Amino acid sequence: MxxxxxxxxxxxxxxxxxxxxxxxxxxxxxxxxxxxxxxxxxxxxxxxxxxxxxxxxxxxxxxxxxxxxxxxxxxxxxxxxxxxxxxxxxxxxxxxxxxxxxxxxxxxxxxxxxxxxxxxxxxxxxxxxxxxxxxVEVSSCVHNVCGHEACRPAIEFSLELMCASSVFGMPDLVSILQRQLIDFVLKALADDVIPILVVAFHCQLSQLIDQCIERVAHSDLDSISLEKALPDEVVEKIKILRRNSQHCCDPNMPAVDPLREKRIRRIHKALDSDDVELMKLLLTESDVTLDEANALHYAAAYCDPKVVAEVLGLGLADVNLRDSRGYTVLHIAVKRKEPSIIILLLSNGARASEPTLEGESAVSICRRLTRQKDYHTKTERGQVQRLGNCEGM
Missing domain, CATH: 3.30.710.10 (Potassium Channel Kv1.1; Chain A)
Incomplete structure (x- = not known):
């Protein structure tokens, strides 16, 4: 104590x-x-x-x-x-x-x-x-250069404490934690702001919600990721802010092709339903390819490992393709922290040494997401540490 x-x-x-x-x-x-x-x-x-x-x-x-x-x-x-x-x-x-x-x-x-x-x-x-x-073992990561001021374990621990404080009615502690989380929003990666926004929404913390929405709206997080993680009303506010910001910066910016977007979303919905056969049919009916739909990225982020295996088995997707944010499929899988998908990708030619646009490898992403308590912990379906053996490939 x-x-x-x-x-x-x-x-x-x-x-x-x-x-x-x-x-x-x-x-x-x-x-x-x-x-x-x-x-x-x-x-x-x-x-x-x-x-x-x-x-x-x-x-x-x-x-x-x-x-x-x-x-x-x-x-x-x-x-x-x-x-x-x-x-x-x-x-x-x-x-x-x-x-x-x-x-x-x-x-x-x-x-x-x-x-x-x-x-x-x-x-x-x-x-x-x-x-x-x-x-320290549950509020800091194992990245060797992280200051632990806004890494994912630090954020997640504070969010757990916020959930307890809000649900169990301790407003003094809620106020303290909200100030801390607002500071996190300014320092954290955009991806790590999403869990803060989710908890802020459930706890009805208006000041924290506004800070998160502002940060996310000016980030490069794609609409599909936001729709998967956030309540509809929050996503709509972010989209409105983005539309207004784009109009101010470049009123002549070309509009997104709605038909193409619709076809891509149909492919994603087929993956959500674990229906790879339907996805193959959709591909034959349009000019959208698996890579253009980032189908493998999507499957690695949201689908069952067997769906990822089936998509890989088609031989139509580039396992080292980068999405609009510069992430490979392996980067996405590591962020999900699903060992079986990580091993599957590595077995199918994913390069662990590929850096993000910020210079982070899959290993460094993994370290930034891992609590000290969980470091070296084995899971029933594999070990994240296998990435370390492949880093020089």
């Missing part, structure tokens, strides 16, 4: 340079004398010991997160969160046996994901009104 060294502050960050110090003072009635900083610090430390003390268990409920039971104290959660107060009033957990009521995190969340480590940081804030250090 990380405690603030400043007794005048009830909330502090010490783990990341992009998080600033703040303070939170509990509400008090106008007739009560204000609590002194020392009293608040002592109270925070005493409550924090309930989480840190392994010598005794005074908890009266459990919340299972990622398969790990976390002991909690219902009186504290209920006093700090209306969500938990209502939950404990409504039911006693899903355990039919005598003892502590038990809850499952996945049953409590209407959206998003909250991991074990993020929930511990959230609980620490609930008990102590302090934000403890973010665990």
């Amino acid at each position: 990380a405690n603030s060294s400043d007794p005048s502050s009830c909330l502090s960050f010490t783990s990341s340079p992009h998080i600033s110090n703040a303070s939170i003072t509990p509400n008090s009635s106008a007739s009560d004398p204000p609590p002194t900083p020392d009293l608040l610090t002592n109270l925070s430390s005493n409550l924090g010991r309930l989480l840190a003390d392994s010598g005794g268990d005074y908890s009266d409920a459990e919340i299972t997160v990622e398969g790990v039971p976390v002991a909690v104290h219902r009186c504290i959660l209920a006093s700090r969160s209306e969500f938990f107060a209502e939950l404990f009033r409504r039911e006693n957990g899903d355990s039919e046996q005598e003892g502590k009521p038990k809850y499952c995190m996945s049953d409590l969340l209407p959206f998003g994901h909250v991991g074990y480590e993020a929930f511990l940081v959230f609980l620490s804030f609930v008990y102590t009104a302090k934000v403890r250090d973010f665990p």
Whole structure:
């Protein structure tokens, strides 16, 4: 448990340079004398010991997160969160046996994901009104030159914490995290802004939503990727901003051919349905090729691995083709983090050493997306590390 060294502050960050110090003072009635900083610090430390003390268990409920039971104290959660107060009033957990009521995190969340480590940081804030250090192993990547100020693991950890704070009703922590995520939006790659925008939409964080939409609208993210990841109303706002921006910059810019776009989208829909035979029929009925439709890129991003294998088996697509953003199919597969597709592409001639327009190889993309906790972790369907053996090909 990380405690603030400043007794005048009830909330502090010490783990990341992009998080600033703040303070939170509990509400008090106008007739009560204000609590002194020392009293608040002592109270925070005493409550924090309930989480840190392994010598005794005074908890009266459990919340299972990622398969790990976390002991909690219902009186504290209920006093700090209306969500938990209502939950404990409504039911006693899903355990039919005598003892502590038990809850499952996945049953409590209407959206998003909250991991074990993020929930511990959230609980620490609930008990102590302090934000403890973010665990390095789950909030930083393994890229050897990354400063971890806005890499994907740092963003994802903050988003998990935001989901917990928003759903469970901790507005002070939501406010702090929103400022941090706005800073991420300015520093992160455009692709990494998408998950921030999704969570901001569900949490109804208007300021963060506006910042994300502005950043995405001025990025090179294609419409298909946006439509796959974002709610329709958000996509429409981005398209309006883009149309206005294009008109201001170049009013004579040629319009997109709607018939060609329609044919490409039909090919993608066939892939969505795992219907490669329909895709082949569509190809014979139009002048659009697999490469012009970026069909292999699309399959690697969104389809089942067997569909990727079938498209490769046709022998009509260039496995090292670059899309409009300069990404090869392997770059897309690595971003998806699907080992079986990565291995399939490598086995069919994909070059792991091919860089993006920014100079990143598939290996460096993989490292930037991988948490330290997950590094070297084997999966049942393959190992991402195989890319390292092929980097010099």
